[in-house]
Amino acid sequence: xxxxxxxxxxxxxxxxxxxxxxxxxxxxxxxxxxxxxxxxxxxxxxxxxxxxxxxxxxxxxxxxxxxxxxxxxxxxxxxxxxxxxxxxxxxxxxxxxxxxxxxxxxxxxxxxxxxxxxxxxxxxxxxxxxxxxxxxxxxxxxxxxxxxxxxxxxxxxxxxxxxxxxxxxxxxxxxxxxxxxxxxxxxxxxxxxxxxxxxxxxxxxxxxxxxxxxxxxxxxxxxxxxxxxxxxxxxxxxxxxxxxxxxxxxxxxxxxxxxxxxxxxxxxxxxxxxxxxxxxxxxxxxxxxxxxxxxxxxxxxxxxxxxxxxxxxxxxxxxxxxxxxx
Amino acid sequence: xxxxxxxxxxxxxxxxxxxxxxxxxxxxxxxxxxxxxxxxxxxxxxxxxxxxxxxxxxxxxxxxxxxxxxxxxxxxxxxxxxxxxxxxxxxxxxxxxxxxxxxxxxxxxxxxxxxxxxxxxxxxxxxxxxxxxxxxxxxxxxxxxxxxxxxxxxxxxxxxxxxxxxxxxxxxxxxxxxxxxxxxxxxxxxxxxxxxxxxxxxxxxxxxxxxxxxxxxxxxxxxxxxxxxxxxxxxxxxxxxxxxxxxxxxxxxxxxxxxxxxxxxxxxxxxxxxxxxxxxxxxxxxxxxxxxxxxxxxxxxxxxxxxxxxxxxxxxxxxxxxxxxxxxxxxxxx
Numbered sequence: 001x002x003x004x005x006x007x008x009x010x011x012x013x014x015x016x017x018x019x020x021x022x023x024x025x026x027x028x029x030x031x032x033x034x035x036x037x038x039x040x041x042x043x044x045x046x047x048x049x050x051x052x053x054x055x056x057x058x059x060x061x062x063x064x065x066x067x068x069x070x071x072x073x074x075x076x077x078x079x080x081x082x083x084x085x086x087x088x089x090x091x092x093x094x095x096x097x098x099x100x101x102x103x104x105x106x107x108x109x110x111x112x113x114x115x116x117x118x119x120x121x122x123x124x125x126x127x128x129x130x131x132x133x134x135x136x137x138x139x140x141x142x143x144x145x146x147x148x149x150x151x152x153x154x155x156x157x158x159x160x161x162x163x164x165x166x167x168x169x170x171x172x173x174x175x176x177x178x179x180x181x182x183x184x185x186x187x188x189x190x191x192x193x194x195x196x197x198x199x200x201x202x203x204x205x206x207x208x209x210x211x212x213x214x215x216x217x218x219x220x221x222x223x224x225x226x227x228x229x230x231x232x233x234x235x236x237x238x239x240x241x242x243x244x245x246x247x248x249x250x251x252x253x254x255x256x257x258x259x260x261x262x263x264x265x266x267x268x269x270x271x272x273x274x275x276x277x278x279x280x281x282x283x284x285x286x287x288x289x290x291x292x293x294x295x296x297x298x299x300x301x302x303x304x305x306x307x308x309x310x311x312x313x314x315x316x317x318x319x320x321x322x323x324x325x326x
Numbered sequence: 327x328x329x330x331x332x333x334x335x336x337x338x339x340x341x342x343x344x345x346x347x348x349x350x351x352x353x354x355x356x357x358x359x360x361x362x363x364x365x366x367x368x369x370x371x372x373x374x375x376x377x378x379x380x381x382x383x384x385x386x387x388x389x390x391x392x393x394x395x396x397x398x399x400x401x402x403x404x405x406x407x408x409x410x411x412x413x414x415x416x417x418x419x420x421x422x423x424x425x426x427x428x429x430x431x432x433x434x435x436x437x438x439x440x441x442x443x444x445x446x447x448x449x450x451x452x453x454x455x456x457x458x459x460x461x462x463x464x465x466x467x468x469x470x471x472x473x474x475x476x477x478x479x480x481x482x483x484x485x486x487x488x489x490x491x492x493x494x495x496x497x498x499x500x501x502x503x504x505x506x507x508x509x510x511x512x513x514x515x516x517x518x519x520x521x522x523x524x525x526x527x528x529x530x531x532x533x534x535x536x537x538x539x540x541x542x543x544x545x546x547x548x549x550x551x552x553x554x555x556x557x558x559x560x561x562x563x564x565x566x567x568x569x570x571x572x573x574x575x576x577x578x579x580x581x582x583x584x585x586x587x588x589x590x591x592x593x594x595x596x597x598x599x600x601x602x603x604x605x606x607x608x609x610x611x612x613x614x615x616x617x618x619x620x621x622x623x624x625x626x627x628x629x630x631x632x633x634x635x636x637x638x639x640x641x642x643x644x645x646x647x648x649x650x651x652x653x654x655x656x657x658x659x660x
Contacts, residue, residue: 216424223378223419224490225411226438234438238429 055317062313066305072299076123082118086173087273095289109278109287109292118273119299125274126256126303129190136194138248141201145231149209150203160206166199172261179262186270193255204247208240213307215239242315249311253304256308260300275300330393331356331530332377333497337390339372339381339554347372347387347554351631354498359524359531361545361562362517363538369554370534371420374502377532378417379407395497413443415492418502418520422483423629426475432486433471436493443494455493460625461491461526463519481512488519495527502534521590538581542566547637550574553612555628559639570640570649572617573598611641 044197067074079087090112091104098107098115106115148159166174212218213236221235260276262268268277275296282292331353338440347369354360362370377392379399392399394415399407419425427435436455440446446454452471459467461484466564475483483614491499501520505513521544524531533545539547548565550558550573558571568642569575576598578618600616609615611624621644623629631639632646 054437106398115362170585216419219380220417220419220425220487220490221427223411223417224445225408225413227408234430235427239427242431 026266029272029302044171052235052317055113056313059316061309062082065306065309067311068302069203069310072123072303072306073127073227073279076127077118079117079120079124081115082110087117087121088113097289098291098295106261107289107291109282110289111281115278115292117293118278119275119296121273122275122278122296123299123303124298125186125269125272126259129186129193129259129274130252130256131306133193133197133258134248134251136191137197137251138201138244140194140198142205142237142244144198145202145205146209146237149206150213150228150232150236152210156206159202160319163199163202166196167203170195172258174268175262176265184262184267186272189259189269193258197251197254201244201247201251204243205240208243209236212239226289242318244312245318246315249307249314253307256300256303256307330354332532333391334373334377335391335393335516337373338388339369339376339385340388341385345554346385350390350551350554352549352556354530354532356497356530357524357528359521359546359549360549361533361535362386362549362551363535364551365536367553368551370536370551371502373551374417374500374532377498377500378411378415378550379404380417380434393446408557411498412439412491414496415496415498415500416496417500417502418484418487418491418504420473420506421588422487422507424481425487428475428485428636431472432478433473435486436490439493439655441549447536455489458493459486461492461523461620463515464489466560479536480508484508484512484516488523492523492527492529496529498530498532500521500532500534503536504533505535505540505590506538508513513540520544532594538577550577555612555641556639557613557641559637562571562636564638568652570634570638570645571613571642572619572645575615576616595619603619621627 043155048147086198092101092108092112094108094110094112096104096108098105100107104114104116104216106119108114109118144159144163147165148156175192175196180190180194182192209232216229218235221231226235258273259268260279263276264275264280264283266277266280268280278296279293282289282296285292330353331612332355335351337347338345346367352360352362352374357461362373364370372381372385374385376385376397377394379402381387385401388398391399394410397410399410403412426432426641427437430438433452433455436458437446437448437451440454444451444454455649456467459470464470464482464485470478472561475486478486488504496547499520504520508516508606517540520531520533520655523529533540535541545562548558548560548562549556550565552569552571552573558565558569558574560570565574566578569578576596577594580598595635609627611620611629614620614624623643629641629643631641632643633639634649638649640649
């Protein structure tokens with residue numbers, strides 16, 4: 001509240017008003033110009049966006065999540081620089097413990113592959129699969145859910161049956177089957193994860209739409225001559241976003257876990273290293289060289305945790321009703 | 327004589343098992359304020375929604391015509407109807423607390439309708455939206471532009487709703503009980519605002535209300551509805567001076583008057599006995615069970631709408647006789 005006041009009280013930038021004035025006179029003229037400051041402040045856009053960002057950054061959990069995720073993203077970006085070459089190639093003596101050899105700070109696995117290189121390159125794969133699969137799942141889920149919830153009637157019935165069809169099959173089994181049928185590669189794994197996660201989003205979106213479409217502001221939007229697409233995407237969807245965003249951040253985490261699980265079972269892309277495949281290959285040496293499973297496992301935990309924390313922070317920041325209280 | 331902007335003829339709105347609005351006809355001229363008055367359940371809100379073609383799914387317009395600026399709205403395809411909404415006909419709803427999109431700034435909501443219908447650029451729309459906020463007498467419009475609806479009071483929100491509805495300078499503004507949810511002190515301000523917009527933007531105002539005080543002060547012409555039918559239509563001043571239909575008389579008698587010398591400790595307001603009849607009644611005058619002057623013919627079928635004078639119509643065979651003799655008497659004297 002106080003910060004908003006300060007924003008307003010700040011005198012308008014003279015260069016700003018100077019730039020706006022000629023535009024205003026050149027623009028359409030309407031009969032009743034009363035507000036003297038109309039054109040001075042007409043340029044101040046997107047205050048709301050910065051406000052949400054401020055709240056997000058003020059929350060300690062969101063900040064912790066963001067910094068962990070930033071670290072993971074940085075690792076993914078720096079992987080080709082720090083560890084050029086294939087992380088799957090043998091570079092040293094096998095089964096070096098972390099700290100045993102300066103050249104391999106996190107040790108090597110049973111085939112003499114650098115564990116640190118694997119973790120850095122694995123971050124690329126995990127993030128890629130996590131984000132891409134979530135985008136696929138979100139797109140499908142929002143499309144199906146909004147159409148079903150907005151239209152109702154037989155369209156809704158049909159789409160709900162489709163959602164239920166997917167939900168009755170245990171999702172991980174379906175995932176394994178899908179990947180087994182298609183050749184395991186990053187692309188097919190991503191699509192398969194996207195295909196098994198969309199029903200969750202679709203159900204959520206449908207439920208939100210069903211309650212929101214009865215709201216008066218949707219009726220008012222109808223009364224202003226807005227088309228169906230505009231009402232769905234501009235009026236209803238933004239109101240349904242907080243739960244969708246939270247679910248999406250958890251979905252990225254779930255997708256990362258699923259990819260890891262697939263790789264652990266040996267169904268991952270054999271040509272790339274991922275955190276899951278590292279755990280999988282270290283499994284047999286769990287008692288003698290536990291760091292081979294513990295380190296990738298720890299990284300997965302951190303990545304998943306960071307996404308959940310971010311989800312919480314986003315939920316608070318994006319809901320305008322929370323703005324005043326925090 | 328002004329041209330009729332809106333001409334509703336024999337409008338009947340039906341649900342599968344009932345018809346809450348029957349054979350309703352009225353007109354609204356350019357720049358005129360027409361009030362539709364009636365108690366809850368008399369079909370006035372359905373009438374408003376039917377003009378926008380926003381009836382609930384179960385309801386439909388089963389007969390009649392709605393002609394707006396020469397276009398028949400009943401037979402218009404959905405796509406073309408959408409083109410009219412917001413641009414030519416706009417509506418202000420009863421509930422300002424829930425009629426605004428809660429996650430969009432109020433200015434953004436005005437800009438959006440401007441960009442859709444008037445083809446403004448983002449910058450033009452923003453300037454014009456601030457203009458509209460100012461026109462709706464919202465203090466510090468440029469600052470309030472970025473405010474979210476939940477930060478505003480009910481009265482302010484209704485001003486925003488009006489600003490949105492009037493943004494594209496529609497020809498007809500329908501206000502469905504615009505002040506019902508508001509504080510009494512705010513009511514007059516909102517109605518004053520609507521009236522000022524009517525004059526400044528040269529639009530016709532269709533005021534749906536159950537408040538006779540509102541009608542008396544702001545309307546040019548009044549349509550009184552009872553159980554889905556028009557029972558009386560008259561210029562506002564004439565209606566108050568000499569109500570014709572027994573229902574209208576009952577309503578006026580039931581309104582407290584400042585100069586009426588009455589106090590609740592000494593005298594109770596008169597009331598209309600009974601309650602509103604079900605709109606699904608098939609024949610006869612729906613007001614008959616409550617009517618003090620009913621005659622046997624009222625039971626057989628709904629009384630025809632009779633013309634008392636050029637602008638006055640009433641659906642009552644009893645009082646029309648009085649009125650005609652009154653008119654004749656006046657005529658003789660003149």
